[in-house]
Each structure stands twice: as structure tokens, then as C-alpha cells.
Amino acid sequence: MVAVILTILAAKGVLAPRVEVEVATVSQIYPSQAFTLLNASGYVVAQRKAAVASKTTAQLEWLGVEEGSRVQQGQIIARLENKDATAFRGQATANLNNARAVLEQAKAELHDASLSFNRQKELVNQGVVARADFDVAEARFKRAKAGVAAAEANIAALSSALRGAEAQLGYTLIRAPFNAVVLTKDADVGDIVTPLGAAANAKAAVVTIADMDSLQVEADVSESNLGKIKVGQPCEITLDALPDVRFRGVTHTIVPTADRSKATVMVKVKFVDQDRRILPEMSAKVAFLERPVKPEEQRPVTAVNPQAVLDREGVKSVFLVKGDKAIKTAVTTGPRVGDMLQVTSGVKAGDKIVLRPLDKLRDGSGIKTAEKQ
Numbered sequence: 001m002v003a004v005i006l007t008i009l010a011a012k013g014v015l016a017p018r019v020e021v022e023v024a025t026v027s028q029i030y031p032s033q034a035f036t037l038l039n040a041s042g043y044v045v046a047q048r049k050a051a052v053a054s055k056t057t058a059q060l061e062w063l064g065v066e067e068g069s070r071v072q073q074g075q076i077i078a079r080l081e082n083k084d085a086t087a088f089r090g091q092a093t094a095n096l097n098n099a100r101a102v103l104e105q106a107k108a109e110l111h112d113a114s115l116s117f118n119r120q121k122e123l124v125n126q127g128v129v130a131r132a133d134f135d136v137a138e139a140r141f142k143r144a145k146a147g148v149a150a151a152e153a154n155i156a157a158l159s160s161a162l163r164g165a166e167a168q169l170g171y172t173l174i175r176a177p178f179n180a181v182v183l184t185k186d187a188d189v190g191d192i193v194t195p196l197g198a199a200a201n202a203k204a205a206v207v208t209i210a211d212m213d214s215l216q217v218e219a220d221v222s223e224s225n226l227g228k229i230k231v232g233q234p235c236e237i238t239l240d241a242l243p244d245v246r247f248r249g250v251t252h253t254i255v256p257t258a259d260r261s262k263a264t265v266m267v268k269v270k271f272v273d274q275d276r277r278i279l280p281e282m283s284a285k286v287a288f289l290e291r292p293v294k295p296e297e298q299r300p301v302t303a304v305n306p307q308a309v310l311d312r313e314g315v316k317s318v319f320l321v322k323g324d325k326a327i328k329t330a331v332t333t334g335p336r337v338g339d340m341l342q343v344t345s346g347v348k349a350g351d352k353i354v355l356r357p358l359d360k361l362r363d364g365s366g367i368k369t370a371e372k373q
Helices: 002-012 031-035 083-126 131-171 223-228
Strands: 019-025 027-029 036-046 049-052 058-063 076-080 173-175 180-185 207-210 215-222 234-239 242-259 264-271 283-289 301-304 310-312 315-322 325-330 332-337 340-345 352-356 365-371
Touching: 031 036, 031 283, 031 332, 036 223, 036 264, 083 131, 131 173, 215 223, 215 242, 215 283, 223 264, 234 264, 301 332, 315 365
Parallel strands: 019 365
Antiparallel strands: 019 352, 027 301, 036 215, 036 283, 049 207, 058 076, 076 173, 180 207, 215 264, 234 242, 234 283, 242 264, 301 340, 310 315, 315 325, 315 352, 325 365, 332 340
């Protein structure tokens, strides 16, 4: 009886010694890995960025944005204390209005002098009045004409003064120079804002903004690999903050200078699709590709090492690791993806499977593992 039981157990492999195996992990990979020429790392950098400040020195009176606010070109984002600038503009406006009234007065005087001059001219030609009376009328006419010219010149000067006063007032209204997003708030209400920021506790900028449509990845590429890259080359961008998302990119420019300390050249990669999750200074990895990624290649696929797949009589299977047992599991495979083999059913990402040796195993064999990722 005991002999029969031992025979049955031996047939099932229960009494067989455990086989030492190498184990691999079923993983998810992107098809683009099969036609990637080169990988590089870098950071997301805004190509259009500005520290917005004022051309005048004054106290910050109002701030209408905060970090993350979206602003449009020309939008007023802050205001400095401007009572003196407002007063100067009012004074310039009053001076200009007074000059215009003086001009009207001068024109009236010129009109009267012109009529008198013309009358005296006719009368002197007829010999009715003395030449001295005509000379007086002529002098008055010329003075009136010069008075109009002087009044007009004064208006031009005061108009320029008014424009200057309006410009000074405009400097107290801080506007966004382009469509952007506020990255940092550099001053608070009550701070003194000055163009140079040299005074103690004075702020040189109110906010720092960046055009999110100008974001690019600046990656360092080894000089020896520069021949694999060209402008317009398709790329795939991965951000460390969003590891499960792949962004389409294209090589925008190769900076024509090298970093001698690192023996690298900076390559700028532009995002094809804009995404609000992409932020300046994020760390990124760039894969430079042989060809663009097709729509069906943008999603990850489940893949295994081809050495882990057993093919017998057209039936493909793997040995799935369950505790200390190797369970034979049928799988359906797809095309190769680089060095890996796509699997469409039977296993899932994260499963442990036996890599080798397969010829010493059968369904349910006892194993001891030495993992190989």
C-alpha cells in the first residue's frame, strides 16, 4: 500500500526535488521602444518667460493675480500707488486746455488784424489814409500771425507733455506682456517695487510668468550620438511626474554649441500636443525615434521575454510562478516588440514566470527561484 502511494506521489512530482529556476516579470512596454534610436534626459523649460516689473518706483497698491492665474496680453495684473502721476497728468491736461484757449484767442486776434490790414491796404492805395496808419495795421497783423504760430507750437509741446504724463501713469499699471500663466508671486501689496531692486526690501519684479505654449524639453545628448538626431525627428517624451503618459514630440533645434565639461550638446524638443499637466522645470526623458508613432502604438502592451515561452505542437504556454510551484499556463502571443514578445492573453503585467530552464519542468513542479528582472 505504501509503495503504491509513493509511486503516485512520485508521478505527480511531489517527491521530486525542487528545480532551481530563473524568474522574469511580465511587463508592460510601449511599441515605440522597438524603433527608439536614442534616449536622453532633460527638463521642461518655457522658451518665453518674463519677470514682470515696472519702469517706475512706487508702492504696490493692488495685485490681481496669484500663482496659477492665466493672463492675457495687455491685461492689468497689478497697480502701483499713482497719486502723484495722476496729479501730473491732470496738470498737463489743464495746461493743454489753457493753451487751446489761448490759440482760439490768437486766432480771433489774427482774424481782426487781417480785416484791419486789408482795409488799410485798400485805403492807402486810394490815398485816403496815411502810410503810417497802414504800417501800424501791417505790424499788428504780423504780430497776430506770429501769436497763432506760437500758440500752436505751445499746444504741440503741451500735448507731448500730456503724453509723457500719461506714460508715467501707465508705468504704474503693470500689464502682462503676452498670454501666459503666473508661475510665482514675487511681491505683495505694500512692498516697494523698483526697476533695479537695489533698495533694502524692495522688489524688482511683481510676478514671474511663462507662456505654456512655448514649453520644450531641453535634453543633453552626448556628442558621440549627435549623428542619430536631426531637426524635425519624431520623439516620445516621458515626464517623471506622469510616468504612465507618453507625449508626442519633435526635435525643434540642436543648439550649435557643446558643453565641454560634459561633452554634450543641448537638443530642444517641442511638444506636439499641449497638456495643462506639463509644467516648467519638470524632469523629462526623451526617446528619439526612427519614425512617428502610429495611433495603435500609443498604448502599452503586455510583453514577456521570448525565452520564457514554451511552444509545443503549436500551443504556446509559460510556467506561472505560484508560491513554490510552476503552473503551466497557456498564452496567446502577438508580434515581437524589440527584444520582447507581446502576450495578448494568459498572463498580466506583474506576474512572475519561469525564464529557464523550461525542459526540466512540468505542470505543478516544485521550484526555488533566483529572480531576474
